[in-house]
Amino acid sequence: MYRPLKFHTFPILGLFLILAGVFPGSPVGAADPDPKNGAYILTAAGCVGCHTTKKNREEGRLLSGGRMLKTPFGVFYSPNITPDPEHGLGKWTEANFIEAMRNGKNPDGEHYLPVFPYTSFTKITDKDMRDLWAHLKARPALADANIPHGAPLIFRMRFTIGPWKMINFKAGAFEPRQDQNAEWNRGAYLVNALSHCGECHTPRNLMGGLKSTMYHAGAKDGPEGEPIPNVTMDKATGIGEWSVNDLDTLFSMGMLPDGDFVGGGMAEVVENISKLTADDRKAIITYIRTVPAINNKIK
Amino acid sequence: MNRLLTYMSIFFAALILMGATITPSHADGAGEIKNRQLVMKALGAHMGAMGNILKGQGGNSGHLTLHASAIANLATLAQDAFPAGSGPEAGKTRALANIWESGSGFQKVLANFKVNADALAKAGQSDDKAAFGKAMGNLGKDSCGTCHKDYRMKEK
Structure with missing residues (x-):
């Protein structure tokens, strides 16, 4: 015989639904x-x-x-x-x-x-x-x-x-650094974890490992034989003279400060970075501009 | 007398033929490479100058429209800057041989360059800064960047 649901069963059903929403069969909390x-x-x-x-x-x-x-x-x-x-x-x-x-x-x-x-x-x-x-x-x-x-x-x-x-x-x-703000940490994450800039811009040792003491200082023989520029803030051999806007123009359209346009591997990178949000590009630039200057002439 | 006429007509015919082969301006592949490099340098200089103005680092924003129309003219010049025989076989150039291979898509990119440059010149005639920036970005990515990625030799 059909028995109508009693009123007090609803809170129990509700509780069950809430619990199901919190633990949807995947790792707890994910x-x-x-x-x-x-x-x-x-x-x-x-x-x-x-x-x-x-x-x-x-x-x-x-x-x-x-x-x-x-x-x-x-x-x-x-x-x-x-x-x-x-x-x-x-x-x-x-x-x-x-x-x-x-x-x-x-x-x-x-x-x-x-x-x-x-x-x-x-x-x-x-x-x-x-x-x-x-x-x-x-x-x-x-x-x-x-x-x-x-x-x-x-x-x-x-x-x-x-x-x-x-x-x-x-x-x-990646673990955010407590002594830096959210924008810097977002930039560091994008540069080092996702966009993996250092895989080309940091030179490698004979074993093929990255020379961490030369972080972003450029490489004479990058992937596909291209010389890879020094992108530390060194004024003579890096990008120390570049403005924030110079970097933004590079990342949003691929133009260098002298009006030339990047080709090769960096053109592919620009295709991707230009599609990121303006905030993310800004974060990348903020981070890059804090990378310690290393004097290393590539060409 | 008849013989003299024949000799003379052969002589003049030869002269005309020689003239015909000399007259076109691009007989020399190395000279064509030079011409192309100068056109590209001029393009880069105007793009760089516009970038400098837009970044607020110097120059006069009222001059953007002049730079943009210069670029539209240079894009017309660029249409003729890749004649056959001006590739790597003719001298030192970073232009890749695939430019002259049929089916490489280069002609389409080159023609599109003119379209994008004209769009920039048009945007330069209005006061819409955002539209101008967009047209410049489009020209830069779609034309300059694409061409340098696919048809210019990587630096050695």
């Missing part, structure tokens, strides 16, 4: 990932640049890998990171993705070669990693097969990467 922020992180981190060939990019087929990266350590080909189950990340879990970004390891526990800049990406917050993963797995799957690396064997031996990481890699998310 909010649902936001793929929209993930798309923004994808831009800030410049993922499309390395993980897409020029031809595919023109056709709008993004992130299926295959781009040749000619580095001083040999030739590498970026992998497919679309959700394709065979060639891409289709079988990955969120935990697999976070392990790759945070610790530089694939789902089999093998080390990634540091041409994948997990040395920077390790600094990305958990939230941004989860959002990025939510965005990546919602993208169209493209069945492009991966190309084996062409680098000399010594730079492809993954077991050598373990010791390399002990010296050149420190896992862990």
Whole structure:
């Protein structure tokens, strides 16, 4: 027989609904990932640049890998990171993705070669990693097969990467500095965790690790053989004479103070940075202008 | 007499043919590279001067419109600054060989450059600062940046 619900059952039902909302089946306290922020992180981190060939990019087929990266350590080909189950990340879990970004390891526990800049990406917050993963797995799957690396064997031996990481890699998310304001910290996070500027602008030692004492001081033989400018605040050899507006013009349209426009890898970077919010560009500039000056002439 | 006429007509015909091959201004690839570099330098100087004004670092904001129309003229000159035979085979240039390969998309980028430069000149005639900045950004990213990324040799 049908019995009407008694009035006092409603508060109990309400309590249940509230509890269900607080603990939606994911790790306690973690909010649902936001793929929209993930798309923004994808831009800030410049993922499309390395993980897409020029031809595919023109056709709008993004992130299926295959781009040749000619580095001083040999030739590498970026992998497919679309959700394709065979060639891409289709079988990955969120935990697999976070392990790759945070610790530089694939789902089999093998080390990634540091041409994948997990040395920077390790600094990305958990939230941004989860959002990025939510965005990546919602993208169209493209069945492009991966190309084996062409680098000399010594730079492809993954077991050598373990010791390399002990010296050149420190896992862990970015921690804001208490003695700096929110804008500076946001800039430091964007520069060091997401946009990974130092991966090109900081020179490398013979092992391929970043020389931390030469942070942002430029490199004569950057990726793809380009000389990479010194972007510390040194007046003679860096960007110490640049104004805030000079930096903003570079990041928003790619123009240098002399009216020339950047080409090469930095043109790709500008494509991404120019799509960030004006506040984020301002934060990047605020941070960059506090990087200690190092006298290092590149050309 | 007839023979003399024949010789003379051959001589003049040869002279005319020689003239025809000399007359075009771009017979020399190295000279064409020089011309292109000067046009590009002028473009960079006007862009830089506009940037300097817009950043409030110097110059007169009333002159933006003059710089913009100069750039529109230079964009017209640029249309003829990439003749065949002025590539890396002709001398020291950072212009990449793919500029002259069919299907590389260069001609489209070059034609679009003129469209973007004209849009900037047009924006320069109004008082709308925001529209001007937008047109300049569009020209910079869509034309200058794209071309330097895909068709200019990286620095060595």
